[in-house]
Amino acid sequence: MSNRTFTMIKPDAMKNGHAGAIIDRFIKEGFRIVALKQTKLSEEKAGEFYAVHRERPFYGELVEFMSSGVIVAAILEKENAVAAFRELIGATNPAQAAEGTIRKLYATSIGENAVHGSDSDENAKIEGSFFFSGLEQF
Ligand code: GDP
DSSP: OOOEEEEEEOHHHHHTTOHHHHHHHHHHTTOEEEEEEEEOOOHHHHHHHTGGGTTSTTHHHHHHHHTSSOEEEEEEEOTTHHHHHHHHHOOSSGGGSOTTSHHHHHOOSSSSOSEEEOSSHHHHHHHHHHHOOGGGOO
């Protein structure tokens, strides 16, 4: 089992001023920051990142949203990181997310849902290296 996951603070949470509170929550929940940066995805890069969703009806909307503003990308470390982080962020749709989860607290809608969290160890590795070189991970 890998102990790393990848996350993005999405443009809605950035615009709404929640980045500081969200990063603070990562740390308070015991995730160690391995890599962290603010960046902005072009439409092309957002399309590439979410290529697995290409056939889904919301793909165009997702790519447009994810390239609409700056994001914060991070690699986080904790025992059983992928599952622990998915629990911390809550369900995709904030209306169905458990009380106290990041999406319940900060998400706007099912599409504009504040944070991304990898869904497997394999994807955590792929997604982390999409944004960070080995020299940026500590
Ligand atoms: P996640 O793993 O919880 O992020 O959810 P998914 O992998 O199913 O979807 C990826 C992302 O696509 C979600 O985090 C949302 O930003 C977006 N998304 C998922 N479902 C919908 C939807 O029904 N409508 C819209 N507009 N966006 C969606």
